[in-house]
Amino acid sequence: MQNTQKSQFISLFSSSTSSSMAIATSSDWLFPPCINCKNRILKPKFCYSCKTLPFLSNIFLNSTTTLVAKSSSSCSSPVLDEKKSQKTPSKNSQVIELLDLEQIQDFSSTTNGTTSSTSLPDSKDLNGVICSLLKDPQTQEIGYDYYEKAKGKKDFRPEKSTLKLLIRYLVNSNKWGSVFSLSKDLRTLKVLPDSSTCCRLISSCMKSRKFKIVNSFLELFIVVDQEISVLAFDSAMKGYNKLHMYSSTVVLYERMKSAGLVLDPGCYCSIMEAHSKMGNSDKVVSFFEEFESKRVESTIPQYVQIYKSLCESLGKSGRAFEALEYFRDMTKKGIQEDHSFYSIVICGFASIHEVKMAEELLEEAEGKKMLRDPALFLKLVLMYIEEGCMEKTLDVVATMTRVKIRVSDCIFCAIVNGFSRKRGLRSAVQVYEDLTSQGCEPGQVTYASVMNLYCRLGLYSNAEMVFSEMEQKGFDKCVVAYSSMIAMYGKTGRPKDAMKLVAIMKERGCQPNVWVYNALLDIHGKVLNLRQVEKIWKEMKRRKIFPDRVSYTSIISAYSKAREFDKCLIYYQEFTLNGGRLDRAMAGIMVGVFSKMNRVDELISLLQNMKREGTKLDGRLQKSALNSLRDAGLQIQAKWLQESFGAT
Template sequence: MAISSSSPSSGDWSLASFLSCRKPHKTLKLQSSFSIPTWNVRAFQVINSSSCPSPILEDQASTNLPDTEVDLKFQELQIPDAEDSLNEFLCGLFHDPETEAMGYEQYAKAKKVANFRPNKSTLEHATRLVISCIRARKFKIARTLLEVFKSDGDVALSAFNSTMRGYNELHMYKSTISVFEKMISAGIGPDSGCYCRIMEAYFRKGDYRKVVELFQELKSEKLDLTPLSTQFLFKSLSKLGKPVEALEIFRSMSKEGISLDSSKIYSVLISSFATIREVKVAEELFKEAETKKMLRDPTVFLRLITMYVEEGLVDKTIEVVKVMKGANIRVSDNICCAVVSGFSRKSGLLTAAKVFEDLILMGCQAGQVTYASIINVYCRLGLHSKAEMVFKEMEAKGFDKCVVAYSSMVAMYGKTGRPRDAMKLVAKMKERGCKPNVWIYNSLMDMHGRDNNMRQVAKLWSEMKRRKVSPDKVSYTTVIGAYNKAGDFDMCLRYYNEYRTHGGALDKAMAGMMVGVFSKSGRVDELVKLLRDMKEERTGLDVRLYRSALNALADSGMEMQVKWFQSSFEVT
């Protein structure tokens, strides 16, 4: 049997063309259990009003349908159960990607029949076409469909909801807002689902006040409060810095028996109070959520740990980690690192080392970031053997490309007078495809400079430039210090001029070094210029450098400059 249809409108034809292009034309097979019974055929009037075939069908697509040709332009439904059969038939067309365009065409014709009432399944399939167009970036067709559905009371609400959902999936939140405004102007009252879509759009755009306003509007319309809409409310109140108000609303809704996704709401509330350091309230909510077994989000634990670290509460931090272990929530590398680095900054290196060892005893697994942090702690504490042991353990676990860990180890070798070990480690680092950074080059130049190995210093500087690693202030201070120690003042001046040419500022370390260089080399004019630059940039001098600069000016017989210097600088 062949199916033909009347010529579709321009909007319909565009949709049909779009859908027909998604897959090559094949023999039509309806993916539905429905077949048109012979006793029901009289419900359909055979129409051959146009010789133009359907855009998505070919003549050979006739083998799997009953012998009677149908166009589905229905004028009468003479059999009581024909309506159900028609709905099922339309769903069969919608279900198959190769025939869903024809399904839309036949749905539009069926709607003209007074006795036809689409059921829920038919409506869902019809509106699904809109979101299909949006996902395929066929926005013009989607707008055309929306205009058609806008005047269809049965399908309009669902069509607008689907459209907004499609735009949100593509992060096109301005389009979602535009569709919502069009919906309101058309006099279509949004349901709970539509409010969720528009609240999400405003939330993603950062308009949290509008989200709160929309929720209040949703509540005033006495529509169902969905878990998703309440989540956007609490998140928005949190972003607005109103966790107390959010908590009050949560308590009120819980008493009213409103369905909530309590796990996610507890996550928002605990994180909000932890962020503003309301320790007592955050703790109460945490214990309440733990009792109800609502703690599932690792972010909550990270926020609580950060709060306790900032407050210097080691025992409380360990308790939170224990709760995570008890709830079978993985203690991530980020959390371990937050604990170690946080206590290193707030409570000292020894506390950080102890906390790390406690975490390992509890069965926590350190990752690359945590290893890098604790290696740095051990190096700064002078626990070099522990640092080496942890570094080897880190390598054994496959974390052999961490530049931060390499930097700490190279600096440690430099401070302990082990330049060969440092160079071997850097060579191994390069073999593994890990590029040395400016910190590593600074450490290497410093250790070779202290050994007066200026050839190696020059070689490292050239390698750094060749690898396009930009030198920083420490690099210039290090190389100038090395040449100053070697007595090569011309090279000191060369690197200093390069530093200033590239916009380098004068801090006490650089200024102090150059005061010594100019004083020892008798470059009084350069010294005076340096001192004037220091005055302009408000760089102070310590006692030693003050005396050095004063003696250099006095020895040169520059009385006026001496007086200017004494009136311009104070010992800091």
């Protein structure tokens, strides 16, 4: 029976090119008859009862040859015909043909818990089978199961090609538990995949934040192969830097040092970048000097990145002159410079306000056509604003136009706000109009700033035109712009337009913030619409918008004007309980409230707090407080008030 069964399976896995073939009758395989319906042949379903061959049954069901049953003792005698268009047998079936049927049966039974006296095929044949299965996406899982069974045999050692395919399958399938188990297998077998596979494995684990697996493999690499371990540590360092986990990169360096590993140029790049981001410029210089002492050829690609990390670290730490010196040394060595070096060095000089050096390097970079970084121009604009050289900010715009770099919204806004602080509101508006006429396009931030300028100058029609232009360009979710417009409507006595704009704002999915609510409280408080004020306050609470000092000042002022002093006290107590600090507006309102309510104790306490915090009191409120104290017969306190805040 055993020889008969063996001949059956050999015939099943052979790649016969004949037009028909016969399969002997067996109790282990049952073939239903074929149904031929004109232009289509229904493939038979193979039902097996062989409990010792689950692996071979899967391979057989995936084979590419279409069979039709010929004969069986239990049914009529149909014929097994191949399709007219025959397909080449898959590599999987070709590899399986290499294995002896009895050996595979014994292997399957051994892994199912029984013992067998027959040995497995040699390691090379097993590696070939596993590789073939892992190459096909449909049989990858079977290939991994086969590896799990094979690794229990003493004479089995996975080859590098096997490990490469195995790692690729496990990583792509996110089977991280199996990846961790594989590290233990490799430690036991003392074998490793090739260096590129090891590096890709570490990079994939880092991207998925599987740090425990990374550490396990790094320890394995140190024990088995130090050359591969250096490359793997470099991949891990790069991964930590990409995740901004710079301190972890430093820890890996310490592990390399304790293990006696020699850093390669890639490791120097990573550790220098980590210390640069952490602000340790001295460490960066120290590593650079250590790298230079190794006298590495300047043609290696990592040399540029090493110099870049060095110059960037020195520039950010205020050592721009040193950065420039290293940059010049780099060019003398013949290392190719690029635009990023000029950006780093110029930004370094701009940060320490070395205007002359920054301008000289800018001119040099423009001559070499190496001005490509918009952040560089923003740094120059901010430098000129702090130095008060406002006209030179416009020269920066002219330079950007020459090198065909678009003036960004941040640069445009910085120039407008700079003129507003240094030269006044009208100068800022004039610069905005000049730059727009030159073709500079404002963005959302610039539009919002200019709207605020127009509102402060009382040019309300201009502000509405800018807001309309914003909406046309799609900037319809700017909370700052909405709050400026709502405040403008309040100043011009248009509360209905303000409420309409809030409704539009909500429809567009832009939720009001505390600035918008403060503007609404001020608008309705001035016209003593207390019902609307209370409604807005409750909406703030419901939306969990926490009131600030301006909010409390507006609502207390509204109730004070309506002479509802009890409400004023309630909101003032809430303000103080929330940690609110007095300013001149709040103090002035509450002095009036306490004076009119003849609450002398609270008035004296408030005045003492104002004195302690240095808050001044205007003449009208000082006179009101003084009269309240005199009416209460508190002459000593009245005298103290005059001495503390001056005679009226």
